[in-house]
Amino acid sequence: MQNSNPAPGLLWRLLFFTALALLLMACGSSEKRRNSVKLSQYMVAGMTLYQQHCANCHQVDGKGLAKLVPPLHQSDYLKSLKPNDMACQIRYGLSDTIYVNGEMYHQPMPSNPRLTPLEIAEIVTYVKNKWGSEPGLYEVKKAEKALQNCK
Numbered sequence: 001m002q003n004s005n006p007a008p009g010l011l012w013r014l015l016f017f018t019a020l021a022l023l024l025m026a027c028g029s030s031e032k033r034r035n036s037v038k039l040s041q042y043m044v045a046g047m048t049l050y051q052q053h054c055a056n057c058h059q060v061d062g063k064g065l066a067k068l069v070p071p072l073h074q075s076d077y078l079k080s081l082k083p084n085d086m087a088c089q090i091r092y093g094l095s096d097t098i099y100v101n102g103e104m105y106h107q108p109m110p111s112n113p114r115l116t117p118l119e120i121a122e123i124v125t126y127v128k129n130k131w132g133s134e135p136g137l138y139e140v141k142k143a144e145k146a147l148q149n150c151k
């Protein structure tokens with residue numbers, strides 16, 4: 001019988017982030033606890049959304065598809081990409097040629113106009129914490145403002 005679970009290990013990840021959130025809640029100030037819990041929530045939701053909307057191309061491990069789709073894992077481009085710019089790229093796609101780790105990529109990235117600002121903030125939080133250079137929470141208010149000002 002084939003496993004019908006679309007995301008094996010997702011339960012373990014959810015349990016891990018829940019345990020992490022509970023541990024963090026036991027330490028520090030109430031503001032710090034709220035931010036830690038919120039970060040954990042964004043990470044879990046962001047991982048799920050990434051798997052649904054991004055992993056087909058960028059892969060679950062973030063290593064991309066050879067010369068067609070750039071990697072996110074160990075990506076100099078991602079490390080230099082500001083969260084607001086990333087939010088715009090997720091919402092509106094990308095058609096420019098980019099260079100990642102010295103390789104040229106010109107395959108267009110499709111837009112995701114149906115994603116809400118919250119969902120985009122969760123994806124940005126997950127990707128930046130997993131593979132980027134700006135760990136921490138990317139607030140939905142920042143995403144909303146960035147999406148209003150996309151070029």
